[in-house]
Amino acid sequence: MFTLIKREMLDHAVYFLGAVIFSTLFVLISIPTILHYDPREPEIYAMGIGIPAIIILIICFCAMGASQMYNDRNKKISAFLTTLPVTRNKILLARIITGTLAILIFFLPLIITSSILLRLSAPPIPIYSGMIFEISTATFLMAFACYCIGLQTGWSQNRITPTLGGLALSAILVPLIIIKGFGLEISVILVLFIIACLIRIRHTFTTTPL
Secondary structure, three states: OOOHHHHHHOOHHHHHHHHHHHHHHHHHHHHHHHOOOOOOOOHHHHHHHHHHHHHHHHHHHHHHHHHHHHHHHHHHHHHHHOOOOHHHHHHHOOOOHHHHHHHHHHHHHHHHHHHHHHHHHOOOHHHHHHHHHOOOHHHHHHHHHHHHHHHHHHOOOOOHHHHHHHHHHHHHHHHHHHHOOOHHHHHHHHHHHHHHHHHHHHHHHHHHOO
């Protein structure tokens, strides 16, 4: 399993590099934003940091999932790996773990920085830590949902389908966050969506001829 994950990371190193770059960028943006945080306008802070992050996440992680599956199908990677003592389920699991690691590389520095800065600059009110948790949870789930969409649309020999799928997702999910906010309701919706996607992805990947 570790060998499969390592291979996936090396094959898609550009996405890990992008996660580091964008994470650093958002950390730098979050520092002055939080230090000048107005407790009377938490929604402005959430939208100011969250919405640009979501747009980038939709594009990048959907592209990563699509790239993993598109390259696999067209270069016959899984067809080769299955000649070894490796099952399709293990290949898919290694791929999903790799995508999850890329998402965490983007998120963890930003979450840690935001939490520390809020503790230092904001009054000790529980709503602040709760806000960080809600934003982080919803945005992480959004990123993972986009990644799952990429995995699904990338299993195609057509280059246009994954691209259009990502753009359509951008048009749907960003307004959804604006309407629903970053609360529990959007998290539940995203979890259900992710479960449905993973079930569909596994079925497609394990039953389609390689």
